[in-house]
Amino acid sequence: MKRTVPLVLTFIIGMYPIFAFFVPHRIASDLNDRLDTWLIIVAAFALPLGAVNVFMINLSKISQRRKGWPYSIVILAGLVVMGSIGIAGAYRQDSIGQFQYLFQNIVSPLQSTMFSLLSFYVASAAYRAFRARNLDAGILLVSAIVVMMGRIPFGDMLSHGSMTPLSEWLMTIPNTAAQRGIIIGAALGAASMSIRIILGIERTYLGSGKD
Amino acid sequence: MNLKKMLFIDRRIIYLLVAAGALYPIIRPIGLPVIPTKPVAALYDAVEKMGPENAVIVSFDYGPSSEPELNPMAGAILRHLFLRKIKVVVLALFPLGGNEEAKSELNKVVDEYDLQYGVDYVNLGYKEGGQAVMKRMAISIADVFPVDVDGRPTADMPIMAQAKNYSDISLLISLATGIIGEWWANLVNPQFGVPVSVGCTAVSAPKYYAYLRAGQMMSLLGGLKGASEYEKLLKDGYASVRQTYEKPEEKKASATTGMDVQSIVHVIIIAFIVFGNVIFFATRKEGSK
Amino acid sequence: MRRVLIFIVSVALGALLSAPGRSQTLTDSPVQALRAHDTPSDAGRCITLTWTAAQVVPVSVLRATSPEGDFETIGEAVASDQTFADYRAEDKQAYYYKLGSTAGEVTVYSSTFGPVFSKSNWLHTGRINALVLTVLMFALIVVYINTAKKGKPLFIRRIAGLAAIDEAIGRATEMGKKMLYIPGIMSISDIQTIASLAILQHVAKQSAIYGTNLEVPNKDPLTFSAARETVKQAYLEAGKPDQYKEEMVTYLTYDQFAYAASVSGKMVREMPATNFLIGSFYAESLIFAETGQFTGALQIAGTADVPQLPFFVTTCDYTLMGEELFAASAYLSREPVLLGSIKAQDMTKAVIMVFVAAGIILLNVGFPILRNMLVAR
Numbered sequence: 084m085k086r087t088v089p090l091v092l093t094f095i096i097g098m099y100p101i102f103a104f105f106v107p108h109r110i111a112s113d114l115n116d117r118l119d120t121w122l123i124i125v126a127a128f129a130l131p132l133g134a135v136n137v138f139m140i141n142l143s144k145i146s147q148r149r150k151g152w153p154y155s156i157v158i159l160a161g162l163v164v165m166g167s168i169g170i171a172g173a174y175r176q177d178s179i180g181q182f183q184y185l186f187q188n189i190v191s192p193l194q195s196t197m198f199s200l201l202s203f204y205v206a207s208a209a210y211r212a213f214r215a216r217n218l219d220a221g222i223l224l225v226s227a228i229v230v231m232m233g234r235i236p237f238g239d240m241l242s243h244g245s246m247t248p249l250s251e252w253l254m255t256i257p258n259t260a261a262q263r264g265i266i267i268g269a270a271l272g273a274a275s276m277s278i279r280i281i282l283g284i285e286r287t288y289l290g291s292g293k294d
Numbered sequence: 295m296n297l298k299k300m301l302f303i304d305r306r307i308i309y310l311l312v313a314a315g316a317l318y319p320i321i322r323p324i325g326l327p328v329i330p331t332k333p334v335a336a337l338y339d340a341v342e343k344m345g346p347e348n349a350v351i352v353s354f355d356y357g358p359s360s361e362p363e364l365n366p367m368a369g370a371i372l373r374h375l376f377l378r379k380i381k382v383v384v385l386a387l388f389p390l391g392g393n394e395e396a397k398s399e400l401n402k403v404v405d406e407y408d409l410q411y412g413v414d415y416v417n418l419g420y421k422e423g424g425q426a427v428m429k430r431m432a433i434s435i436a437d438v439f440p441v442d443v444d445g446r447p448t449a450d451m452p453i454m455a456q457a458k459n460y461s462d463i464s465l466l467i468s469l470a471t472g473i474i475g476e477w478w479a480n481l482v483n484p485q486f487g488v489p490v491s492v493g494c495t496a497v498s499a500p501k502y503y504a505y506l507r508a509g510q511m512m513s514l515l516g517g518l519k520g521a522s523e524y525e526k527l528l529k530d531g532y533a534s535v536r537q538t539y540e541k542p543e544e545k546k547a548s549a550t551t552g553m554d555v556q557s558i559v560h561v562i563i564i565a566f567i568v569f570g571n572v573i574f575f576a577t578r579k580e581g582s583k
Numbered sequence: 584m585r586r587v588l589i590f591i592v593s594v595a596l597g598a599l600l601s602a603p604g605r606s607q608t609l610t611d612s613p614v615q616a617l618r619a620h621d622t623p624s625d626a627g628r629c630i631t632l633t634w635t636a637a638q639v640v641p642v643s644v645l646r647a648t649s650p651e652g653d654f655e656t657i658g659e660a661v662a663s664d665q666t667f668a669d670y671r672a673e674d675k676q677a678y679y680y681k682l683g684s685t686a687g688e689v690t691v692y693s694s695t696f697g698p699v700f701s702k703s704n705w706l707h708t709g710r711i712n713a714l715v716l717t718v719l720m721f722a723l724i725v726v727y728i729n730t731a732k733k734g735k736p737l738f739i740r741r742i743a744g745l746a747a748i749d750e751a752i753g754r755a756t757e758m759g760k761k762m763l764y765i766p767g768i769m770s771i772s773d774i775q776t777i778a779s780l781a782i783l784q785h786v787a788k789q790s791a792i793y794g795t796n797l798e799v800p801n802k803d804p805l806t807f808s809a810a811r812e813t814v815k816q817a818y819l820e821a822g823k824p825d826q827y828k829e830e831m832v833t834y835l836t837y838d839q840f841a842y843a844a845s846v847s848g849k850m851v852r853e854m855p856a857t858n859f860l861i862g863s864f865y866a867e868s869l870i871f872a873e874t875g876q877f878t879g880a881l882q883i884a885g886t887a888d889v890p891q892l893p894f895f896v897t898t899c900d901y902t903l904m905g906e907e908l909f910a911a912s913a914y915l916s917r918e919p920v921l922l923g924s925i926k927a928q929d930m931t932k933a934v935i936m937v938f939v940a941a942g943i944i945l946l947n948v949g950f951p952i953l954r955n956m957l958v959a960r
Contacts, residue, residue, distance in 0.1 A: 105714050108703040109626040119426040126770060126805060133804030133834040140833055151852070186394055190838075191358035194391075197840035198359040198866060201497075202559060204873035206312045207305040210566040211876075212897035214574045224571070228564055234496070234519050235557035236326035244329070251331060259503045262889055265905045266504070267935060269887035272906030273774040275928035278724055279912075280777065284920055287781035287912055288771070288809060305877070359840055359866065390838065433670050458658075461668055472865055497866060501890050 090283045097281035137162060165190075226253055300573050308566060315562045319554035320546075326557055328550060330523040333506060337491045337513035338527040340465060341374050348464040349381040349457040354399075355474035357391030360495050364469045365399055366549035367493040367521035370528055371467060372403040373535055380464075382415040383457045385439065387427060387474050393420035397443065406538060412451040419443030425477055432460045432486045460486045465512075469493045479505040493520060518556055521549030613638045613662045614682045614693040622668060624710075627703035630669045632680055634693065636662035643683040644669070650679050650695055672701040712957055719934065723927035730926075731919035737926050744883050744901035745914045748782070751857040751881050752789045760856035761796035762786070765846060765871060767862015767886070768839060771805040774909070775887050779862035780806075780813050781912035782885070786859060787817035791826055799832040800849065802842040807834040843867035847874040860884040860899065861908065864891045872898035885911070 096118065103115035141155035165185060171178035215221040232238030233250020242249075279285035330338070344350070352371065356364045375382050384400055386392030400417055409415055418439035421427050430438045435457055436449045448454050456462060466488050468478045475492040479502070483490045489512045492502055496517025505511045515524060525548060529536045539548055614634045622629040632644065640662045645654035646669065660667045662684065672678060679697030683690050731737055755762045764786060766779040783799065790797040799814060801807035811832040818827035835845045847870055850858070858875040860868070860882065868884075868891040875882045876898045884895035885903030895902045903911065906928070913921035942953040 101717070105707055105710055106705055107624050107626050107707045108705050110703070112626040116426060116430075119423065122772065123422055126772075129804035129808070130837065133807060133837065136804075136807065136834040137836070140830065183394065186358075186391070187398070191361065191391070191394075193844075194358040194838070194840045195361060197844055197870070199362075201866065201869055202316070203309045203312055204869050206559070206563050206566065207308050208869065208873055208876075208894070208897050209563050210303070210305075210308055210570050213567045213570070215571055216574075224567065228567065231560045231564055234517075235560045236328060236553070237557055237561060239329055240327075247329060247331060251333075254500060254503050255507060258500050259507050262501055262504050265889050265892070266501075268932065269889070269905035269909075271928050271932050271935075272909030273887065274720065275724070275924055275931075276774055276778055276909040276912075278721065279921065279924050282724075284728070284924065285777075285781070285912055287784050287813065288777050289812075357839075459670065495866070498890055 086286070086289060089289055090286070094281055094283065097277070134162065134166075226257075229253060298577055301570065301577060311562055311566075312559055315558040316555050319551070319558055323545075323551055324554045324557075325550075326554055328519075328522045328526040328553060330527050333514040333516075334520050334523040335527065337371075337467070337515065338374070338524060338531075340489070340491070340512060341371075341378060341380070342531075344378055344380050344464055346379040346381070347456075349383060349453070349462055350375055351383045351385065351457070351463055351466045353466065353468045353470075353474075353478070354384065354386040354392045354396035355388040355468050355470040355472070356395060356495075357388055357471065358395070360471040361395065362552065363495050363518050363521065364471070364493060365395070366518070366547065366552065367515055367524065368395070368399045368469050369403055369547075370521060370524045370549070371469075371493070372400065373406070373538070374524075374528055376403065376407045376409060376414070377532055377535070379414070381453050381456050383418060383435070383453065383463075384415065385418040386420040387424060388471070389420070389422065393443065396420075412446075413453055416448065416451055416453050417443045418448065424474065425481055428477060428482050429485075432482075434459055460488045463488050465489050465491060467491045467493065471495050471498065475502065476505070479510045483510045491515070518549050518552045522553040525549050612682070612691045612693045613640055613684050614642060617680065617682060617693045617696045619678070619680050619696050619699040621699065621701050621704075624704050624707040627674045627701055628670065628672050630672045630678060630680075630699055630701045632667045632669065632682075632696075634662075634665055634682065636665055639663045640684055640686075643685070645681050645683055645692075647679050648677060650697065652679070654679075654681065656683075674701050674703065676700065709958075716931075716934075720927065720931045723930050724924050727923035727927040727930070728920050729923075731923035734919075737919065737922040739910070739914060739922055739925055742903065742907050742910065742914055744885060744903040744907065745782075745911055747883055747901045748786060748859075748915070749789065751859070751883055752786065752793060752795060754881050755790075755856035756793045756795045758856040761798055761853060762790060762857040762859065763846075763850065763853075763855040763875075763880075764797060764799045764859040765862070766799065766801065766806055766810055767864055768802040768842065768867065769806075769863040770803045771809050773863050775863040776803075776806050776809075778908050778911055779885070780809055782859070782861055782915070783810060784813050784817050785915045787814040788821045791818040791821035791823040794823075794826070797831055798849075798855075800842075800846055801832065801834050802837060802839070804834060804837070807832065839865065839867055843870045846871060850874045850878050850880070854878050855880055858882045860886075860895065861903070862886065863888055869894040869898070875899075 099118065100115055103111040138159065141159050144155045145152050165182070168178050168182045168185065172182050209227070213224045213227055215224050229246065230250050230253055232241070233246045233253075238246030238250070276285065280288065352368070352375070354368070372382065384396050386396045396417060396419075400415070404415065418435075419442060421439060427438055436454050439448055442448050442451075460482070466478060466482065468475045468490065470478075470492055471494065475494050475498070478490045479492060482488055490510065491513040492511055493515035494502055494517070496519065499514065499516030499520075502511065502514050502516070506514045515521060525539065529539060538544055539550070545551060614636045617632065617634045619630055619632045622631045642660050642662050643656045644658045644660055644667050646657045647654040657669060657671065658667060660682075669678075669680075677698035677700060679695050680699070681695045682693045727737070752762065764783055766783060767773070767776050769776050771777065787797060789795075797814070799810050801810055814832050815827050818824055836842050850871075851874065855878070858871070858880045860871055860875075861884065864871075864886050865888065868886070868888075872882060872884065872895055882899040883901045883903075884899040885908040886892065886895065887905045887908055889905070892902065892904055910925050913925045938953065938957065942957070945951070945953050
């Protein structure tokens, strides 16, 4: 029963959107729209679950003075402050302004900073990885340099305007062909996995592969 | 000289040089020329053909992490749309910050023009649901967004009479990070026939070329380069925009200034790659002796 | 008599010339051949109008429930668009349509068309090609699963990233350091996350058997719940339920870059011996992979997000690309039934490749028939 009910539910809920994709009749589409809405509601209820876990783990870390416990205070303080101001914004106009202030002056710069790390990491990864060890690596290296030069004005300045068209050609022809091949393969893999889950052949998401 | 050691140069040296390369053009702007490419010019040309009888959706599908790349793009596109007096419907489908980005960029740009909210433009705010929202907008946009971002009813707004559903929309522009831009291109365009243009971060641009080639997108603005190309086209076409971008705060935040930084950093990375390969081949030669 | 006649003709002429909003004859309408039909392949309540017109002039769309009834304006269109969709029709209700074009004070109407009824359709005719491919795939899966059940051996090529999992776990055990497993940043509704959990199950079981420390930080609450159950069950199956600790599987934050910062900090402070980066990733992929590379960890990555693959390939020791990720559960368990489904997937890909090749050839000789057949709406 513990495994049968989830498997039956998975089959029904999994087959239904496939059915509704091919059968546009209102009988099919109304319930399908409702399933989309239910998924959003379930996901929304999962957020408090995560928040409770954050509280429990970090409170336990603080009480037991485990390694890094001061940072747990920072985490909990951030959660409480942003969370309570955000919720208060549903009732008080000035809380919306406070939330936006915190978002624009703390959250937004922090996120931009983390994203900007990528520029440094790309540099170190490129230095380490782009070595012409063999023909394939050499082609990759040349393509990377052409595309990088094609994305900046220097490329056209040095090549009398030919770098950008060459870069665009690399992006639109070989790159697109490779992307399409991988996308088709990945889509088939995902479809196959989905069918296995729907038919109950794949059961790892239930917590175990065996009964 | 220990060549082998130089193969594994301390990455902090690389980071320092990249940081220096990024800072220099901010302190002393270079002003490198920008050449617009076809995927970007396609959007510019399409907007140039439109006027007050057209309605365009601009969907803010990105958050603060993509702000440096996509805010300049958003600013340039909104300015162009308002200059052509096109009706602009702004919305957001990205949960973590899309709404905030839409509000801040829209509010900044509308101050430059004589526009009336609810008549010339509207901000419908954020709606949860992704693809489900996109599908329902085919029937009625006002039903999906019964109130705007500030809680005002949308049904009676004059602009919504010109943007009832997708059949009234001349163009849909998604400023996207992540998968939402793909949904517009592979769900909304083939099923409902709305022309779609996507402005995305540079790292996402390669995957969108497949949709561009297949005709599911009519244009693509990739990263800061795409934004700078659009700014160039706009500045060449409209003297008022040129003046706007001459103002210090706009100049600093513009994609064109950002391209100086990108250019220098790209050159530094390429220099390191070439240097690394020279050392690699030198050590191989040494090893074979 | 003559004066009376002149008077009547004058009055008639005056009435004709001065009447406001006078309708002209139908031949003056910019719209011709108005037709209406139920919109195909939809859930009903929609009628599509089509007409022929060349002029770029606005037209009003009018609708009534009887040919002599009151026509009300239901929308506006441009004559040259030659199509309009009425989304507010009620099923099984007869409607009559006409189009009006106003120039100054004169309104010209097209002929009236009707009755037309909208209805819900049972089959989306634009997706028959997708239906055929779906049925084909289902059929192939059933055939190959039956073949596998009969005991016929099915070959699956070596996948380096999956073959290296045991080596990676062994490395962490020998070094006495922990393993970090990152199941991607998307929710359990993403198929990549489910595939990642299948691999997590294997990794957790091996870590229970060898007594290796395992940590699974999560970004999504639903994934966190599923991962916790997966790891707990794996320890139970390995016969080591007492070794399972709640702190092994944690939820950090829903924010993408806050999660990236937290996990990167963990990598730098705790220096895990092995990192698994398996699932759906976006921009934070390089932050994880490069930080892990910096700490000297053995890294096995796997994703079907194509833009992230280059970052993983350049920074990780092994990368599962696209469908290799989805083949993991079959590969690791070697269960015949699962292997059969992989075989069926490969056969479907072979069919698609044949269609692509044939389509390219036919298109280049001037026959776009295959391309037109494969377009789905």
